Amino acid sequence: MISQYRRPLPATNLRFMSTVMFDGRESSPLTGTQQITYVQPPHNLDNLIFDLKHQSVDAMTGHAQGDGSRPTPTEQQQIVNFEMALSTAEIIDNLAGRLEAHGAAGGPVPLTTQPFFVSINSSVHFLLPQFEQPGGLVTPGDGQFTPAIFNPFGAWASLPGSSPRAAVARGQAIFNSKPINIAGVAGINDDASAGGLVSGGISSLTGTCGTCHDTPNVGNHSYATCPASRCARQIPSPVGQRALARRRRTSAKP
Ligand code: HEC
Numbered sequence: 001m002i003s004q005y006r007r008p009l010p011a012t013n014l015r016f017m018s019t020v021m022f023d024g025r026e027s028s029p030l031t032g033t034q035q036i037t038y039v040q041p042p043h044n045l046d047n048l049i050f051d052l053k054h055q056s057v058d059a060m061t062g063h064a065q066g067d068g069s070r071p072t073p074t075e076q077q078q079i080v081n082f083e084m085a086l087s088t089a090e091i092i093d094n095l096a097g098r099l100e101a102h103g104a105a106g107g108p109v110p111l112t113t114q115p116f117f118v119s120i121n122s123s124v125h126f127l128l129p130q131f132e133q134p135g136g137l138v139t140p141g142d143g144q145f146t147p148a149i150f151n152p153f154g155a156w157a158s159l160p161g162s163s164p165r166a167a168v169a170r171g172q173a174i175f176n177s178k179p180i181n182i183a184g185v186a187g188i189n190d191d192a193s194a195g196g197l198v199s200g201g202i203s204s205l206t207g208t209c210g211t212c213h214d215t216p217n218v219g220n221h222s223y224a225t226c227p228a229s230r231c232a233r234q235i236p237s238p239v240g241q242r243a244l245a246r247r248r249r250t251s252a253k254p
Contacts, residue, residue, distance in 0.1 A: 095164035103155030
């Protein structure tokens with residue numbers, strides 16, 4: 001017997017999302033929601049908030065079998081305000097201890113001030129400027145990309161090698177720098193007609209964990225790469241692909 005478990009959908013750190021639901025179906029014109037693209041402040045959160053409100057209604061009519069009259073617009077806003085204010089991260093490790101100790105910046109507090117905009121540090125825009133606009137690392141459109149996605153544990157790198165904290169820093173370094181041969185990944189390597197990036201496809205690409213997990217100190221993919229008209233059926237982003245494949249294999253509701 002094979003038991004398979006879906007990973008839980010995120011219910012916190014929602015400020016960093018580039019799609020609502022892993023298959024992007026709550027961020028697609030196909031479901032009456034909006035694709036989350038880069039918009040300048042002060043309207044930068046408008047698409048996400050619209051989609052989260054829509055999700056709150058869908059959840060109530062689907063999971064809770066409501067008649068559609070609730071949540072009211074005011075209640076939707078209250079739900080979304082609550083969701084958007086939540087930041088969550090591990091605070092303590094059994095061996096390494098508190099994750100913000102000794103110069104580290106783990107835990108949820110640094111996440112509350114972590115800079116973010118849709119397409120930040122886009123690994124794709126950096127290579128193919130027509131995609132995932134505007135990209136950029138420090139400011140939108142600055143043309144930069146860094147594979148050094150995570151930095152909370154840099155201060156632990158100089159501790160003795162046997163220290164559990166040094167091991168955490170080594171893991172961060174692997175995430176940030178280990179070369180990975182990316183081949184056969186839908187949405188990246190295949191032909192443009194099949195949802196890939198370029199005509200003829202890219203047979204293989206040397207990347208790192210951050211090629212897919214490009215959002216600084218968060219690890220999501222900062223942009224949903226797919227034509228808006230196909231978002232709900234096609235691959236919303238590299239980080240949505242496997243979830244989408246899994247959805248195809250299961251009839252379970254989220
Ligand atoms: C080719 C793209 C790609 C690369 C490269 C990649 N990942 Fe992923 N990763 C994914 C996708 C897609 C998922 C979502 C899988 C799912 O939801 O079933 C994922 C999920 C994860 C998760 C689970 C996240 C969560 O919220 O549950 C972790 C942790 C992770 N990857 C770590 C890594 C590490 C560490 C590396 C480098 C050694 C790496 N990934 C490289 C695409 C990639």
